[in-house]
Amino acid sequence: MRYYILTGEASGDQHASHLIRALSKKDDRAEFRFWGGDLMSAAVGEKPVKHIRELAFMGFWEVAVNLKTILKNFKLAKKDILEYRPDVLILVDYPGFNLRMAEWAKKRGLKTVFYIAPQVWAWKENRVKKIKKYTDKLLTILPFEEPYFKDKGVEQAVFVGNPLLDHFDRFQPNNDGFDQGTKYFGIFPGSRKQEVKQILPPISSVFDKFPNTEFGLSKSSQLAEEDALYAPYVENKKNVHIYTGRQYDLLSHCYAGLVKSGTSTLEAALLGVPQAVVYKTSPLSYHIARQVVKVKYISLVNLILDEPLIEEYIQSDLNPKRVADSFKKLHDEGVRSKILDGYERLRNKLGRSGCSERAAAEILSLF
Numbered sequence: 001m002r003y004y005i006l007t008g009e010a011s012g013d014q015h016a017s018h019l020i021r022a023l024s025k026k027d028d029r030a031e032f033r034f035w036g037g038d039l040m041s042a043a044v045g046e047k048p049v050k051h052i053r054e055l056a057f058m059g060f061w062e063v064a065v066n067l068k069t070i071l072k073n074f075k076l077a078k079k080d081i082l083e084y085r086p087d088v089l090i091l092v093d094y095p096g097f098n099l100r101m102a103e104w105a106k107k108r109g110l111k112t113v114f115y116i117a118p119q120v121w122a123w124k125e126n127r128v129k130k131i132k133k134y135t136d137k138l139l140t141i142l143p144f145e146e147p148y149f150k151d152k153g154v155e156q157a158v159f160v161g162n163p164l165l166d167h168f169d170r171f172q173p174n175n176d177g178f179d180q181g182t183k184y185f186g187i188f189p190g191s192r193k194q195e196v197k198q199i200l201p202p203i204s205s206v207f208d209k210f211p212n213t214e215f216g217l218s219k220s221s222q223l224a225e226e227d228a229l230y231a232p233y234v235e236n237k238k239n240v241h242i243y244t245g246r247q248y249d250l251l252s253h254c255y256a257g258l259v260k261s262g263t264s265t266l267e268a269a270l271l272g273v274p275q276a277v278v279y280k281t282s283p284l285s286y287h288i289a290r291q292v293v294k295v296k297y298i299s300l301v302n303l304i305l306d307e308p309l310i311e312e313y314i315q316s317d318l319n320p321k322r323v324a325d326s327f328k329k330l331h332d333e334g335v336r337s338k339i340l341d342g343y344e345r346l347r348n349k350l351g352r353s354g355c356s357e358r359a360a361a362e363i364l365s366l367f
């Protein structure tokens with residue numbers, strides 16, 4: 001069969017790459033065309049139609065100023081899908097773009113699967129109507145999502161497990177470049193340029209305040225050429241070590257960390273790294289978000305557990321004083337033990353591995 005896969009973010013690239021391999025095992029005639037990143041390219045053996053580095057826009061203001069580019073991408077995607085004529089369109093996360101694509105595709109008779117359900121339980125619940133109407137399968141990866149969607153009438157919702165469990169069950173860290181006698185305090189400011197611009201300045205204050213600590217700074221491979229973005233905060237600091245495109249390797253060598261809200265918080269939890277969650281965006285985007293977002297927590301760890309296991313520092317709370325306080329707390333054995341106990345409960349809630357294989361089976365069940 002012919003599969004067209006669309007994603008626009010680093011986490012989607014990772015999850016889709018595993019899905020591609022699972023589909024290839026189950027369908028020996030599988031052919032793929034896709035929008036994604038390097039991991040999907042490696043799985044397919046071809047370059048994407050569009051690379052995620054050209055697609056990752058976040059925040060209300062940021063989307064608004066890039067609207068012309070987004071609309072141009074949407075037009076290109078429609079044209080390319082029609083020319084490719086896939087048997088199924090698989091939309092991976094990236095909901096602002098992909099939900100519009102689902103509506104367009106379904107109206108043209110394409111079978112449509114949404115993998116990594118849009119987080120409508122957090123905001124934009126009105127999107128549920130589109131999901132119900134324009135998807136043939138909704139594959140969810142958080143345990144509370146299937147009952148949530150089915151309660152809203154989305155009977156095609158299926159919880160397939162969490163793909164991170166598959167990844168970390170097989171993960172073997174690469175120790176090259178790490179001092180094996182050292183455990184690092186990790187700094188994970190995000191994978192997008194605008195995230196790093198907002199988040200790195202306040203959290204980098206710990207570099208000078210705690211000069212005897214060895215810090216590991218994660219730099220996304222998408223930002224490999226953006227040295228100027230990091231230079232003002234790391235120049236002449238011998239206790240700061242930068243690792244590019246090696247987030248998981250770095251996490252496996254960390255005893256604690258400050259982690260940007262998103263999938264990374266769940267990754268840190270599954271690798272057993274006590275953390276505090278950080279997030280900052282433009283003032284306008286934050287103001288709008290406060291009006292529409294309705295969840296108690298920003299981190300996936302706290303959301304899944306439905307409790308404030310790890311501390312969250314958002315917007316004005318993300319300042320040098322609060323960051324320093326967080327750093328000290330993450331060295332307290334009582335705090336660390338409580339977090340690690342919570343991680344065990346989290347893993348139990350996420351279920352068993354095999355997500356990609358179950359997702360592939362659900363997709364093939366449409367035929």
